[in-house]
Amino acid sequence: MSSHVEVAAVRAVAVTKRFGVGPAMVTALDGVTVAVPAGRFTVVMGASGSGKSTLLHCLAGLDRVDSGVVYLGDVDLTGLSERALTRLRRDRVGFVFQSFNLLPTLTAGENLLLPLRIAGRVPDRAWTDRVVDVVGLRDRLAHRPAELSGGQQQRVAVARALVARPAVVFADEPTGNLDSRAAADVLALLRRCVDEFGQTVVMVTHDPVAAGYADRVLLVADGRVVDEVDAPSVAMIHRRLGGVSS
Numbered sequence: 125m126s127s128h129v130e131v132a133a134v135r136a137v138a139v140t141k142r143f144g145v146g147p148a149m150v151t152a153l154d155g156v157t158v159a160v161p162a163g164r165f166t167v168v169m170g171a172s173g174s175g176k177s178t179l180l181h182c183l184a185g186l187d188r189v190d191s192g193v194v195y196l197g198d199v200d201l202t203g204l205s206e207r208a209l210t211r212l213r214r215d216r217v218g219f220v221f222q223s224f225n226l227l228p229t230l231t232a233g234e235n236l237l238l239p240l241r242i243a244g245r246v247p248d249r250a251w252t253d254r255v256v257d258v259v260g261l262r263d264r265l266a267h268r269p270a271e272l273s274g275g276q277q278q279r280v281a282v283a284r285a286l287v288a289r290p291a292v293v294f295a296d297e298p299t300g301n302l303d304s305r306a307a308a309d310v311l312a313l314l315r316r317c318v319d320e321f322g323q324t325v326v327m328v329t330h331d332p333v334a335a336g337y338a339d340r341v342l343l344v345a346d347g348r349v350v351d352e353v354d355a356p357s358v359a360m361i362h363r364r365l366g367g368v369s370s
């Protein structure tokens with residue numbers, strides 16, 4: 125038996141989330157209890173509409189839950205005011221979305237420092253330099269998004285998520301708009317953030333190949349986490365997905 129004690133970076137306990145009312149009501153999360161281990165790369169998979177993005181948004185404090193509790197570290201997000209939640213998201217959470225969400229008028233360098241500037245924080249030069257090197261953007265910092273490839277834009281977005289040293293980086297289909305080569309670059313980059321910085325990463329994806337980069341895969345079906353697979357092979361993910369996505 126392992127004596128290793130897994131520390132959760134973020135946890136959901138009996139979380140329920142519904143959208144709409146009456147006959148149009150959808151239960152997107154149906155009593156989810158799950159822990160995301162710190163310093164690991166966790167991937168969330170499942171069929172379309174199974175609740176993956178809703179789970180990510182609830183874990184990240186982007187969406188309020190209807191019942192249950194979400195803990196980021198030991199902070200109960202459900203007990204926070206809007207203001208406190210906004211501050212916590214700004215200081216403790218990084219986001220990467222499918223659409224890169226960069227400001228077109230700013231350079232890559234300005235984009236990646238924007239959240240810190242908005243927060244009134246002074247960037248840590250040594251850390252920012254390290255992040256820029258890891259994402260491989262040193263010679264692109266003066267370029268605007270339109271002058272960058274999709275893969276490069278997404279790497280700026282990953283750097284932007286990292287510079288504030290968040291407790292958790294949440295990524296929702298970060299490779300969804302990329303060709304397979306750029307996607308592989310971004311996935312390798314996220315993997316490196318975990319291995320070199322001890323960053324906690326949680327990523328929603330449809331792509332079993334992307335799941336092959338993960339330490340753990342959470343399989344979601346009908347608003348529930350129905351399986352957890354450690355150190356999955358791509359073939360294993362295909363098999364398990366086949367079992368839940370009918």
Ligand SMILES: Nc1ncnc2c1ncn2[C@@H]1O[C@H](COP(=O)(O)OP(=O)(O)OP(=O)(O)O)[C@@H](O)[C@H]1O
Pocket residue numbers: 143144150151152170171172173174175176177178179
């Ligand atoms: N804002 C919303 N209003 C109404 N229903 C919603 C809303 N967001 C999600 N839903 C519903 O909740 C369920 C779960 O949606 P969610 O986006 O979490 O699924 P998903 O697994 O991420 O799907 P996909 O892979 O297609 O992105 C779906 O039935 C969806 O239609």
